[in-house]
Each structure stands twice: as C-alpha cells, then as structure tokens.
Amino acid sequence: MGLLLAATAAHAQLPEIRFEAEDFAQVTGGEVRVLDRPEASGGRCVSYWEEPGVALTCAFEVTETGEYCLTLGYACQWPDTRRQVSIDGEVVPGLEDVLLPGTGSWADFRAITLAGPDGGRARIPLTAGAHTLTLANVDSRGVAWDYALLHGSETLPADAPLSDEExxxxxxxxxxxxxxxxxxxxxxxxxxxxxxxxxxxxxxxxxxxxxxxxxxxxxxxxxxxxxxxxxxxxxxxxxxxxxxxxxxxxxxxxxxxxxxxxxxxxxxxxxxxxxxxxxxxxxxxxxxxxxxxxxxxxxxxxxxxxxxxxxxxxxxxxxxxxxxxxxxxxxxxxxxxxxxxxxxxxxxxxxxxxxxxxxxxxxxxxxxxxxxxxxxxxxxxxxxxxxxxxxxxxxxxxxxxxxxxxxxxxxxxxxxxxx
Ligand SMILES: [Ca+2]
Known part of the structure; x- marks a missing residue:
C-alpha cells in the first residue's frame, strides 16, 4: 500500500540555471565570509552576512528567454531573515523584502521558491544573455546562502506558493x-x-x-x-x-x-x-x-x-x-x-x-x-x-x-x- 504525492501539471519546460552563492562576482556595502560546509551544495556557502546593506551579486547566463521562478538554498538559525532581490541592478517588483523562514540551525540547508505579489511563485522575465542576481541584507540577521536556481513553473525543486488562480x-x-x-x-x-x-x-x-x-x-x-x-x-x-x-x-x-x-x-x-x-x-x-x-x-x-x-x-x-x-x-x-x-x-x-x-x-x-x-x-x-x-x-x-x-x-x- 502506498501514499502518493502528485505535483504540478506539465507546461513548456525552461532550462534550469543554477549557480553557487560562493561563486559570487561582487560584494558591496561590507564583508561576508565563504565557509566550508559539507551539508551545502558544492560543500560551501556564504555566511557572516549580518549587516544591513551588504549585497552579494552573482553572474549567470540565460540561454532561453522566459519567465523564471527563483529558488534559493540556504540555512538560517534565526527564526527568519529578509533579503531584497535585484536582477541586473534593478529591484524585482514584489521581491523588495523577501522573508526567508529559519531552518532550525546553520547546518540545516533547505530551499524555498520565492513568492511574488499575487501570492503565487514570483515570475521573473529574463532574456537570453548575461545577467546578475543580487541579494541585499535588509535586516540585521545573517543567512548562510548556498545556491540559487532559476527554473520554469513546471519543476518543483522546493515547496512552491500557489496564487488563488493556480x-x-x-x-x-x-x-x-x-x-x-x-x-x-x-x-x-x-x-x-x-x-x-x-x-x-x-x-x-x-x-x-x-x-x-x-x-x-x-x-x-x-x-x-x-x-x-x-x-x-x-x-x-x-x-x-x-x-x-x-x-x-x-x-x-x-x-x-x-x-x-x-x-x-x-x-x-x-x-x-x-x-x-x-x-x-x-x-x-x-x-x-x-x-x-x-x-x-x-x-x-x-x-x-x-x-x-x-x-x-x-x-x-x-x-x-x-x-x-x-x-x-x-x-x-x-x-x-x-x-x-x-x-x-x-x-x-x-x-x-x-x-x-x-x-x-x-x-x-x-x-x-x-x-x-x-x-x-x-x-x-x-x-x-x-x-x-x-x-x-x-x-x-x-x-x-x-x-x-x-x-x-x-x-x-x-x-x-x-x-
Ligand atoms: Ca554552495
């Protein structure tokens, strides 16, 4: 006998774009540290990121134009923390103040797919070519950021918020x-x-x-x-x-x-x-x-x-x-x-x-x-x-x-x- 979990119906598939936080291109407004963590993807993460205004920027390539969902892998021993999300230096509407729930400990890495203004998954329009993703600290709590994943709504790498329409x-x-x-x-x-x-x-x-x-x-x-x-x-x-x-x-x-x-x-x-x-x-x-x-x-x-x-x-x-x-x-x-x-x-x-x-x-x-x-x-x-x-x-x-x-x-x- 079994229990079944069904996920979402199939739509046209976008390629997954994944990059590690520790491979960041730039840090502004202060300092962060790259830590070795066997539990993290690639064995490393970015941490000691408590100061408000400190921003990390990662560069990535898009091969297919489309509307992408954003999933972040992280650990956070605080009850929660907040980050602002920008693409190519522009704050993404609805992602000015993203709540990342605590994961219980700095060693417990989890993933979350970010919600947009309608309560469902944020859809970030990206054209083919080079882009940057910036996460900026908007409170005084640290987070151990592990990786980012951009993907279509047909894949469920992490729990996904649903809009009323979805x-x-x-x-x-x-x-x-x-x-x-x-x-x-x-x-x-x-x-x-x-x-x-x-x-x-x-x-x-x-x-x-x-x-x-x-x-x-x-x-x-x-x-x-x-x-x-x-x-x-x-x-x-x-x-x-x-x-x-x-x-x-x-x-x-x-x-x-x-x-x-x-x-x-x-x-x-x-x-x-x-x-x-x-x-x-x-x-x-x-x-x-x-x-x-x-x-x-x-x-x-x-x-x-x-x-x-x-x-x-x-x-x-x-x-x-x-x-x-x-x-x-x-x-x-x-x-x-x-x-x-x-x-x-x-x-x-x-x-x-x-x-x-x-x-x-x-x-x-x-x-x-x-x-x-x-x-x-x-x-x-x-x-x-x-x-x-x-x-x-x-x-x-x-x-x-x-x-x-x-x-x-x-x-x-x-x-x-x-x-
Ligand atoms: Ca990592």
Missing amino acids: LRELAEELPAAAARLLLGEVAEGDLHSGDVTVAMRSSGGVAAFRVGDVFFGMPGRDRGVASETIVRAVELRGLHGRWLAPPDRFGTAFVLLTDGASLYCCGARAGSMPPTRAVHPPLVQWRQGRPWLLAPEPLRRAAAGARQVMIGDVAVSADARFRPSVASAGFPILALMWTPLSVGGATVAAWKIGPPVTPGNSAIAGRVVGEEVVVRSSGYMYPALAQFYGMPQFEVRVRPDASMTITTDAGEMLELPAP
Missing part, C-alpha cells in the same frame, strides 16, 4: 470531490470531525482528505462510477468513521477513523496486496493561510527508511518502514510505499496522519499476533497524555478473512464483517 487550476486537475475539498468546501456526505475531513466520492470511495493544514488528494479525473463501494458509518466513543468494502470480494476493505485530530486507516484483503497500490497523495499545505504545493524530493529524502515522516505539523506514519520513490505519470509522483503485514492468506496495511505527540510514540504500530494482525493507534502513549490530547487509543484486530474487530481502551468493541 489553486483553482490545480483543483481542475482533480476529481470533483477532491476539488471541492481543496477549495475549502465540505459536503454533507463527507467524513468531517475537528481538523479532519475526508471527501467522499458519490460512488462511496475516498477522493481526498485534509488533516490540519495539509491536503492529500489523488491526481486524475473521476473515471466514472462502474460500481458502488459498500459504505457503513462507524461510531465508537470519541471516534467517527467509515467502513468501506469494495464491490468485488478480492478488493481491499478498509476502515477510516478520526478522533478530530488524526486520521487512521486500516486496510485488509483476503489475498496478497500489491505493494505499489496508490492511495492518497499529500499535495498542498496551508502556511499562514496561503496554499503551498509540496515538492516531492524533500519528502522522499525525509521518508526513506522511516516509519514516520513530517509534513508541516502533521506526521504520516505506517505500520512498516517507507520505501519512497519518485515516478512520473503525467505528474511527478512521490510514492510512500511499504510492505503490508500478512497473516494466513490475508494482507493488512495501516497508516495514520495527525499531530505527533511526545513523550511516547504516537505513530501507528502493527504486528502479527498468532492468527491476527493487531494494529494499535499509537506505538505507545501514556493514557493520561492520550486523554489530554483527546486521542482515544484503540486497536484493530484483523483476521485472515479480512474481518476486523475494533476495541477502544474504554472497552468498547465493534465487529466489522469480512468484505
């Missing part, structure tokens, strides 16, 4: 139920509780969901409704959910549960489960109210070999280690795959998306116990802590015929039949 365009690429959730609309048949919304298709399947500030959806349009999924509402103390059974008995039945903070899913089938099965791609995250399209590559690196990966403030966890891969299917796609557990002839895969809770281990956990697969809503959380966060603890026992029993820590029990 958000609507993205919605048009999605199935209707996913599109309305992306645009903030909750329908009557949706599973909705607290910070969690699951957009249900009219056929009964899941189109997309939102947990906290992160939207997860599937690329592609509705393929038409060939058959109806059997759907049953599930209500346990503190938990709302749906049990969904496929129209044919070889499909995967799954139970979706939410406590209003996290979304839990446990899927089972009486037979083998394809490991590359596509389920739900993370796509867009809201930051200070603005939507950002998430780049696959940083998530791919964060997920490699992990049981849990952070997307903004929410953690995605599975009952086994992720094996992420980036594929292309019209969209750049990050598949977060893992191997389902098996018992008898049945296979079981479980995942959870929600805020991480510490101390303890709030990631979902699954193991084979005798003739059953037992999935716990959290690896281990102190009961008092779970109560404090309003996260009911429960377990799902799955038998070889893919029937399930859900038991809460309060002793409530619910039987779900074999599909």
Whole structure:
C-alpha cells in the first residue's frame, strides 16, 4: 500500500540555471565570509552576512528567454531573515523584502521558491544573455546562502506558493470531490470531525482528505462510477468513521477513523496486496493561510527508511518502514510505499496522519499476533497524555478473512464483517 504525492501539471519546460552563492562576482556595502560546509551544495556557502546593506551579486547566463521562478538554498538559525532581490541592478517588483523562514540551525540547508505579489511563485522575465542576481541584507540577521536556481513553473525543486488562480487550476486537475475539498468546501456526505475531513466520492470511495493544514488528494479525473463501494458509518466513543468494502470480494476493505485530530486507516484483503497500490497523495499545505504545493524530493529524502515522516505539523506514519520513490505519470509522483503485514492468506496495511505527540510514540504500530494482525493507534502513549490530547487509543484486530474487530481502551468493541 502506498501514499502518493502528485505535483504540478506539465507546461513548456525552461532550462534550469543554477549557480553557487560562493561563486559570487561582487560584494558591496561590507564583508561576508565563504565557509566550508559539507551539508551545502558544492560543500560551501556564504555566511557572516549580518549587516544591513551588504549585497552579494552573482553572474549567470540565460540561454532561453522566459519567465523564471527563483529558488534559493540556504540555512538560517534565526527564526527568519529578509533579503531584497535585484536582477541586473534593478529591484524585482514584489521581491523588495523577501522573508526567508529559519531552518532550525546553520547546518540545516533547505530551499524555498520565492513568492511574488499575487501570492503565487514570483515570475521573473529574463532574456537570453548575461545577467546578475543580487541579494541585499535588509535586516540585521545573517543567512548562510548556498545556491540559487532559476527554473520554469513546471519543476518543483522546493515547496512552491500557489496564487488563488493556480489553486483553482490545480483543483481542475482533480476529481470533483477532491476539488471541492481543496477549495475549502465540505459536503454533507463527507467524513468531517475537528481538523479532519475526508471527501467522499458519490460512488462511496475516498477522493481526498485534509488533516490540519495539509491536503492529500489523488491526481486524475473521476473515471466514472462502474460500481458502488459498500459504505457503513462507524461510531465508537470519541471516534467517527467509515467502513468501506469494495464491490468485488478480492478488493481491499478498509476502515477510516478520526478522533478530530488524526486520521487512521486500516486496510485488509483476503489475498496478497500489491505493494505499489496508490492511495492518497499529500499535495498542498496551508502556511499562514496561503496554499503551498509540496515538492516531492524533500519528502522522499525525509521518508526513506522511516516509519514516520513530517509534513508541516502533521506526521504520516505506517505500520512498516517507507520505501519512497519518485515516478512520473503525467505528474511527478512521490510514492510512500511499504510492505503490508500478512497473516494466513490475508494482507493488512495501516497508516495514520495527525499531530505527533511526545513523550511516547504516537505513530501507528502493527504486528502479527498468532492468527491476527493487531494494529494499535499509537506505538505507545501514556493514557493520561492520550486523554489530554483527546486521542482515544484503540486497536484493530484483523483476521485472515479480512474481518476486523475494533476495541477502544474504554472497552468498547465493534465487529466489522469480512468484505
Ligand atoms: Ca554552495
């Protein structure tokens, strides 16, 4: 079973222009230092750049005229810092005072694609030929600048801010139920509780969901409704959910549960489960109210070999280690795959998306116990802590015929039949 991340649709491609900050042509208004940093691109970066008015200029060549997005790689231990961006000595409109969020430490290098005046990515018109890029310090905080990348809007080297128009365009690429959730609309048949919304298709399947500030959806349009999924509402103390059974008995039945903070899913089938099965791609995250399209590559690196990966403030966890891969299917796609557990002839895969809770281990956990697969809503959380966060603890026992029993820590029990 897997999670998919879909990025942006393809447009005419511009060549990528990349240059290292440490190869700067000129520094004015003061001094900077070039530092050796193994974490940085090219092993070096420019730092000690605290004085306002100090400006660094890099020279670069453009081979193809077009409107370019600008991505900067940097590290910053301050909560944030600001820089002014100029091209050929002229300040770029909308980039007079660019906020670079802190990365946590001077060794933690990240990239950001700069936003323009409409809230979407800045588009910088560049003609073929020689140009310069200047970053000027407009506050009194340092930044370790690593590199700059100019690229077309079809590539996503880093998370990219979306304008309202780009958000609507993205919605048009999605199935209707996913599109309305992306645009903030909750329908009557949706599973909705607290910070969690699951957009249900009219056929009964899941189109997309939102947990906290992160939207997860599937690329592609509705393929038409060939058959109806059997759907049953599930209500346990503190938990709302749906049990969904496929129209044919070889499909995967799954139970979706939410406590209003996290979304839990446990899927089972009486037979083998394809490991590359596509389920739900993370796509867009809201930051200070603005939507950002998430780049696959940083998530791919964060997920490699992990049981849990952070997307903004929410953690995605599975009952086994992720094996992420980036594929292309019209969209750049990050598949977060893992191997389902098996018992008898049945296979079981479980995942959870929600805020991480510490101390303890709030990631979902699954193991084979005798003739059953037992999935716990959290690896281990102190009961008092779970109560404090309003996260009911429960377990799902799955038998070889893919029937399930859900038991809460309060002793409530619910039987779900074999599909
Ligand atoms: Ca560098």
